[in-house]
Amino acid sequence: MNERERQVLARIERARAARPRVRDERITLAHGAGGRATADLVGAVFLEQFRNRWLEPLEDQAVFAADAGRLAFTTDSYVVRPLFFPGGDIGDLAVNGTVNDLAVSGARPLHLSAAFVLEEGFPVADLRRVAAAMARAAGAAGVTIVTGDTKVVERGKGDGCYITTSGVGVLERDVTLGAARARPGDAVLVSGPVGDHGITVMLARGDLGIEAELRSDTAPLNGLVDSLLDAVPEGVRCLRDATRGGVATVLNEIAGACGAGAEVREDAVPVRPAVRGASELLGIDPLYVACEGRLVAVVAEEHAATALAALRAHPLGADAAVIGSMTDGPSGLVLLRTAFGGTRVLDTLVGDPLPRIC
Amino acid sequence: MNERERQVLARIERARAARPRVRDERITLAHGAGGRATADLVGAVFLEQFRNRWLEPLEDQAVFAADAGRLAFTTDSYVVRPLFFPGGDIGDLAVNGTVNDLAVSGARPLHLSAAFVLEEGFPVADLRRVAAAMARAAGAAGVTIVTGDTKVVERGKGDGCYITTSGVGVLERDVTLGAARARPGDAVLVSGPVGDHGITVMLARGDLGIEAELRSDTAPLNGLVDSLLDAVPEGVRCLRDATRGGVATVLNEIAGACGAGAEVREDAVPVRPAVRGASELLGIDPLYVACEGRLVAVVAEEHAATALAALRAHPLGADAAVIGSMTDGPSGLVLLRTAFGGTRVLDTLVGDPLPRIC
Structure with a gap:
């Protein structure tokens, strides 16, 4: 084994032993590249907050069982400004809004996805705060966030943080609302x-x-x-x-x-x-x-x-x-x-x- | 009935009789407000291109039947620049990427959602082109776009068009890949x-x-x-x-x-x-x-x-x-x-x- 291989192995070992960490204070383009920085961000922020057995494999999709006759499926993007306001923030909205779009069909909301479009320079602390709010809101609504995505756009091409949540629910009642x-x-x-x-x-x-x-x-x-x-x-x-x-x-x-x-x-x-x-x-x-x-x-x-x-x-x-x-x-x-x-x-x-x- | 009521009724009648139209050449904030401009945009661009029986009620969620034991669920945001490139565009990517994230789990992709974050000033013609590409890609993949959302952000707070697609598929094969x-x-x-x-x-x-x-x-x-x-x-x-x-x-x-x-x-x-x-x-x-x-x-x-x-x-x-x-x-x-x-x-x-x- 050469020196480079030893270094990489040591890094892999450290990554396994340690909790994933985000050292940066602000989001960089690398956090959206799908490589090591993305993995650290997902591990330290999203997996940390949303942890559940469907999300944990971190595959590109979540697989779950549903005794479905009829399913409800919905999506909404959230672009609220400011991100934080009395009584809530974009994270609460993104979870509650999608839960509600399922609920009003008579469905029981099951699982949510969360996709983030972050602007380069967005404070990682704000992202943690948003993710924590999403986790609390999901817990309160009895749903789990099982899959997600993170993209980063250059400074000036976004506005801090946009979130798109989608949700799947199951219609267990024999009602049709419309x-x-x-x-x-x-x-x-x-x-x-x-x-x-x-x-x-x-x-x-x-x-x-x-x-x-x-x-x-x-x-x-x-x-x-x-x-x-x-x-x-x-x-x-x-x-x-x-x-x-x-x-x-x-x-x-x-x-x-x-x-x-x-x-x-x-x-x-x-x-x-x-x-x-x-x-x-x-x-x-x-x-x-x-x-x-x-x-x-x-x-x-x-x-x-x-x-x-x-x-x-x-x-x-x-x-x-x-x-x-x-x-x-x-x-x-x-x-x-x-x-x-x-x-x-x-x-x-x-x-x-x-x-x-x- | 007073004059104002007569005017509104006449407009409602016209809207019913005519195909929905978008008169603007560029996206305005009103297209994201959830009112009449949004309804026209959804009718003239998205419903026109994606038309299917699940989308058509235009409720806040789609309801569909699925004989599911196991479901796959995925999401991705697309922020590609430029929007159009040789061999495809952001619309193709948004459909194919989500279809593929379902397919690689062994699932049969069923239905997609599509959420748009548009920048004020984005050409409506480009949006039509993107939607047409999404419709073609969905047709080729055998999936339907059954629910969606449109938000508009001020000029300089986006980059034309960001799309988040989510997808639901059903695992009909007795395989577990991972x-x-x-x-x-x-x-x-x-x-x-x-x-x-x-x-x-x-x-x-x-x-x-x-x-x-x-x-x-x-x-x-x-x-x-x-x-x-x-x-x-x-x-x-x-x-x-x-x-x-x-x-x-x-x-x-x-x-x-x-x-x-x-x-x-x-x-x-x-x-x-x-x-x-x-x-x-x-x-x-x-x-x-x-x-x-x-x-x-x-x-x-x-x-x-x-x-x-x-x-x-x-x-x-x-x-x-x-x-x-x-x-x-x-x-x-x-x-x-x-x-x-x-x-x-x-x-x-x-x-x-x-x-x-x-």
Whole structure:
């Protein structure tokens, strides 16, 4: 064995004996090259935080058993700015958002993937903090992060950290939920105050110079959905988490898909005073502001009271409310009945008043 | 009905009657806001290209049936620069790469998700071109893109288009493949010439001023894997597609995971003359250069000839070769036996000689 071979062997032995470490304080292009720096980063940050038996082999894919008849599959990219804000960070969002997109189909979320596009120079300490938040959020939601990827782009070609999570869930209940299933007369419920997340992120940027005691509502909704579907096994037509575009956009999508109208009673919509105040300053309606832990439920009218009680019995639905109903009004048209008795159209969101809030 | 309601209804009717259209020539922040512009972009570009029954409901998740005992799940982000290069583009890569990460586990790839992080100002025509390439690649691989997401970041916070694909496959064969299953004496095969993709992308940047008749090897490997596993149902220890870090890095991972050594015969490795020439100019070894349509197979020695014949019988494996073997040499050490009879260490990739080639 020559000197070079001895050196490499010694390094391999050291790597085996030691916990993997990232010596750099900042992400470099090498962390995305797929070689030794990538392996150290994956070992020291991601495997350390996410450790589970599916991830541990570090193959290019995770293999797991699932007694599936029907599976749900979803993906979302997260580009929120700033990365950290009161009540959460991009890591919470990336886990909860994908858990929620599975949950609202009635699926039990099982496993998540996490793909990172990091900007050269991003602090490794921030990445650890994000990964720790993802691990906590996954634990809280009862899912595991089983596979992933890391790419690095040059300084100025990203914005610190973008995360894409995908998720697989299994539909164990004999329910089919979907926007097309809503019909006139159905009740429209929200699971809590709207707009906390979007306004919190806007305020966290500091551009508005407003201080408010507000936190993101980011949360995993699978437990809440379970409570609801346990209580109302029939009669839930569709569930949506009210993210980008807010409750108004969700209702437009539902009305468009089912061919009914919808009407919302403005004074029935729970909105925190701080959200209402900031929204007025921003010139936007809280019904268009993203939540990351609230769902819209369309429920057959005769089950609405049971559904409301089930939501309110869960900590994440304590402030749930019936905010309106689907109508036989013009197909696709969503109307807001104002506190003064007038109506105005709640159209689909046009433009982007709140960029990069998720 | 008032004037505003009539206007909105007329718009809804027009939207229903017409095919969705994107009027803008360039991506704006509104395309990522989740409102009307997003819906138009999804309808006119992604649904138009990817159309299938799982995607069509445009819910936040796709629901599909799978007779699964074991599932494979994978994700990768693609940040290649330039987006278009001889032989492919970021769209091909994003589909083939995820198909291949499923295929090398022995799974049949079923469904993909696609999440886009677009930079404000990105040409819509380029996005159409990328989506069309993804649709073609998905068709060729026999998979469907069933769910997705689009985010837009401000100019200067991205680089045109980043794509993250995830994939779900089903393990129908009774095989378990994995790096830890390799053992001394096993043959190491590659399915074709190495390094075409990485060198093609480097040359496409034009920085080197070299012209060469070279194309990316991007291709879906699930058919090739099927042929191999049909011919050698037992005796294939593990498969890896040789992407970032190239064949050398794959072999280091395998040797590290199984506790054997590995030896590669330099003159047995198929390398195109143009790849060899450019690699010499770049000062890198083709064994570290990424392929996007080549696999490394570790096969029990007694099945090596059958495996080689099976690979060569497939168009994507016509130039397959046995390039070396796993050894009882020091655990984790990969050696290259040079054409002159000497040996040198093929260590894990250090640094990033070829940033953003996938």
